[in-house]
Amino acid sequence: MNDQDHLSKQLIGVLTANGVLRTHAWSRAAEAVPRHEFLRGGFFRRVDNTVPTAWAPVLEWEAGWLEACYTDESLVTQIAGTIVPRDIRGHIMRQPTSSSTLPSLVLRMLEDLHVEPGNRVLEIGTGTGYSTALLCARLGEQNVTSIEYDEDVAAQARTALGRLGFYPTLVSGDGLLGYDDGAPYDRTIATCGVQTVPSAWIEQTRPGGLILTPVGGWLNACELAQLTVHDDGSASGPLLSGHVSFMLARPHLPRPLGLLPDLSAGKERETTTGADALNDWTARFILQCAVPRAQQLTVERDGHTEHVLIDVESSSWAALHEDNGRWVVRQDGPDALWDAAEEHLGRWHAVGKPAVETFTLTVTPDGRQTVHW
Template identity: 40%
Template sequence: MLSAARRQRALIDSLYASGALCDRRLAAAFRAVPRHFFVPLHGAVTTSGSPLDADRAPERWLDAAYADEPIVVQIDDGDPERAEGVPTSSCSAPGVVARMLEAARLRDGHRVLEVGTGTGWNAALLAARLGDDRVVSVEIDPGVLEGARAALVRAGRTPRTVRGDGEFGYPEGAPYDRVIATCAATRVPRAWIRQTVEGGLVVLPWTAMEGAGVLARLTVHGDGAASGPFLGGLGFMPLRSQRPGPPAPPPPEAEPDETRLLHGPDPIEPLTRFPTAFAVTVAVRRWRMGLRPAPGGTGRQLWLASRDGGSWARVLPAGPAWRAEQAGPRSLWDEVEDAQEEWRALGGPSPERYGLTVAPDGRHRVWLDTPDGPGWDQEEE
């Protein structure tokens, strides 16, 4: 039976080997803070839904604690009557945590605001790297915060933990050198930028549409703007105030205003690949998409819907070809086709070539290669 310490060493070695962890001071923090202190003994589940129980299956529980995988610690905000089965809090995958903390470029003396305490592991790592008195962590859920505080005590860490809505930051502790969000945002809250010193960084998972997120590192400027690059794909649970509504695919019986045949390769497949899907979500405004079985079990169909519910489209098999149907004031499938064509004309850039600028008035603009390069304004939700 491998001890927790040996599992921890093996995990850190793997993070080094993958390139997720490079900074030696940060690596020392990972060594100083055992992850299993922050995994509940009972009630947590793997991302596949398998339950974890430290008493009944201690080996399996410890294996999960030191795997490079997230562990779900709360479903449906802890409300058993909701029964939706939606994960709402987790202990993030170690590789993802390392990537985010490396992206923050932490230095001795930095003061950090963490938005989303979760299990407390990330706050403990920050405290081990910078000092307990240099870290403030805000959590909106009282039950999650209670568990995090208990875990921090077990780990011997005492960062300041505050119950509150992280969208508003924590002005009492401002200004901060770094704001690190462990929840995804479509609109970067103005408070995060205002509470960061000029030249400081706001590090967050940013998303134009659920399911197509990236890690953003924004530098705060003296005029109240913030701008910076995307650092690759990254998925996180959304900031509670920015949770999207439930998906609303068009009903199967909905009649289209327009139907046309599509010849050539599978038009759905490109949108299942992250680089294409990301580029399209940036360029097409206020929409969502999903997959469901095609009628008669003949494969899959793609559905698209505007967020206001007034327009929809679907693409489904039609013998050797495909059929595109759309209805409403917007021709959503046309917009998606145009966005893909634009992306191909730009050379099919990867998400890492994009970045984000948040203007002093809160306007968001995604750009390619440089802030002055080709760009796409992001509408308010």
């Protein structure tokens, strides 16, 4: 057994013991797909103790590359939309834009997709092609369609898949539009986060079929939604337990904040819900539902820290700070952001702060999305 086989077998053993790999069919698929083949272009390693975060390239011939490919970690493969590991000597301080998701999450999502032999699957976000290969190994390449927004990323995935003899239908384009030419699909799975589930995915998935997608937003709380498509063109289903982290689809990324508003303006009042609510993942997810266009930042002002929510589109904002053990909010603009946040969180608290796996997401035929608990 060579090093790669040993490392792969070791990782699969860990995922099986942890309950991630729950079926023999997906275990066989994982055994058939070597992850390192999808990371031959290298990856970026986070540099410790850097602010903002710095990233250093790790290339295929360097020590530790192969071992890292078989760790249960997400590995960043692109930064700032165009920069790949071979482009950098030293460090780079920009935002990651593509990655190879940690294998436990990839395989957990594939298990939660509940595929059956012969199912046709649409994958949104080819990425490195690793999850695409797993689908091919499980269902056959003829049943797999995958769409990738970034043409360079798609080309690298196509090469890696071809090395393993997999030739699914690969499309470069906006995954939020799906791929109507291959519809209807039995299953649709997204490997990027979305703020709202696109109507095209529902239209292109057959009634009774499943959509599995991360649903998140600009406050960086994300949950997996497992939706069943209904005959009337709606879709609904539970949020699955366990917080997840995915990069948002590029068309769903936030607008630049631009020039900050005058934070001394607006109306001020005391609030029983402080900015510390944002430290709780589920509370932050609920806040996203209340103020879906808001972004968060902190500023030092007048000798104290202010926690600011800004909706660039409506020019609404809310700034909170702590004053002698009490929280004070100041708001301005057409939408009272913190009023909406308090109302949503108040209803959640009133029923005992239920866990996220009790939540249900519904998308109506006209595209309106609601979360219930």
